[in-house]
């Protein structure tokens with residue numbers, strides 16, 4: 001695979017006339033936050049603009065979005081955002097992006113329907129959204145002199161209207177797979193457009209960027225239709241209420257469940273805001289059939305026997321505010337979970353959520369519900385293609401250059417090896433990582449000049465602005481090891497200490513004899529101050545740094561912890 005230079009120093013310069021830059025500013029080497037910058041002398045746009053959900057070690061953070069630093073010097077040239085599909089890891093950062101740079105957004109109808117709901121919540125104008133039909137084409141930034149034409153090719157995935165993107169550029173045809181699988185039997189009969197992709201391959205494709213999520217799985221991913229078997233068995237084997245949780249954007253899974261509810265004469269109860277919203281959107285776009293008289297309001301659920309109810313709820317990842325979490329806390333009146341009931345999780349665990357999901361299943365069992373999937377058959381099918389499907393795409397498109405995207409670094413490498421096993425030589429496989437720039441020039445010249453600045457921005461909904469990464473780190477330290485304050489009172493004239501420093505702490509575990517330990521720290525603060533050279537004593541910032549370092553060193557040595565240490569130096573005249 002191609003060697004990589006460490007730093008792309010001239011990234012702030014506009015690309016040369018025959019140069020096209022591709023820069024993933026998120027989504028490579030990690031799951032989530034997918035965003036790809038496409039930049040030439042006359043075109044600049046993003047493919048997808050996703051967010052990453054925070055983990056337990058990012059307290060108080062609601063979402064994580066890419067740092068758009070690369071775009072800053074070229075912001076007045078930004079032309080559009082093109083979307084492959086409506087999953088949060090592809091659209092979640094849009095409100096933050098558009099608030100700053102209100103450019104047109106192109107995508108298919110269901111994708112833009114989801115985006116519209118998000119923009120409304122953030123008070124952003126939906127006029128920016130321009131729906132594109134399957135196989136539709138858009139000239140990006142045409143009036144501004146852009147020269148790239150994009151085309152949306154349908155693909156099967158776990159959300160309606162997902163697409164691959166084809167970019168016709170002066171440097172050749174680029175194919176971006178988006179998230180995809182090659183489902184031979186999709187519920188809505190909307191197949192992955194392999195014929196079109198093959199035709200493009202026949203005519204010559206310069207570069208393929210392809211989804212690497214399931215490269216570790218052999219064979220082919222099961223069809224969405226295969227889930228019906230396991231879910232039907234759950235209907236057959238459940239005497240009480242049937243609770244099913246899945247992703248609220250997985251409209252085809254929900255359709256299968258609704259169809260089964262109709263056949264098994266169960267009323268459908270929806271629990272969870274995003275389920276209400278997404279099903280309403282899917283119905284309005286005719287992506288879902290749900291007769292009104294099958295639906296029952298949660299308030300009326302008590303009017304029906306347990307075996308007359310199918311409860312669809314949010315919370316497949318153990319989210320504490322979800323419909324399922326409320327059920328488990330018995331907060332939904334008239335809808336208890338009892339012996340005889342069954343809970344089916346019809347979704348995969350997103351890495352990192354396993355503990356929350358296991359806790360949730362435990363809670364359901366404690367209430368007497370059955371949660372085991374044994375003997376049911378498949379109740380979930382991945383929306384991402386396995387190895388044979390990834391190989392099919394590479395062979396159909398036959399790109400001059402292959403770039404694995406979407407996945408951990410291990411996934412990307414494995415996908416590169418898969419291409420190699422199909423006969424692609426190392427120089428035709430480019431292993432990118434977050435921020436690394438790939439450049440295509442006229443002819444067939446390709447290079448990787450290095451990385452541009454990238455990173456993560458933290459969003460806290462309550463304060464509605466970006467939170468500095470240092471704040472997140474401080475919160476984590478506070479949570480783990482607490483905080484220690486050292487207050488020094490200094491005579492403004494003589495610069496001498498006027499009293500022994502005071503030590504205060506919260507959430508910090510002192511050694512067994514607290515008083516002695518406080519004295520020890522106070523002594524360290526005093527000694528550090530007294531031994532500090534006069535120029536440091538005069539400089540507030542340097543003095544606080546010196547005190548912080550000295551105290552941290554002693555605390556680490558004596559307690560093996562690293563609390564937040566905050567020295568406070570006060571001038572105390574007249575004491």
Ligand SMILES: [Zn+2]
Pocket residue numbers: 085087157179
């Ligand atoms: Zn997706």
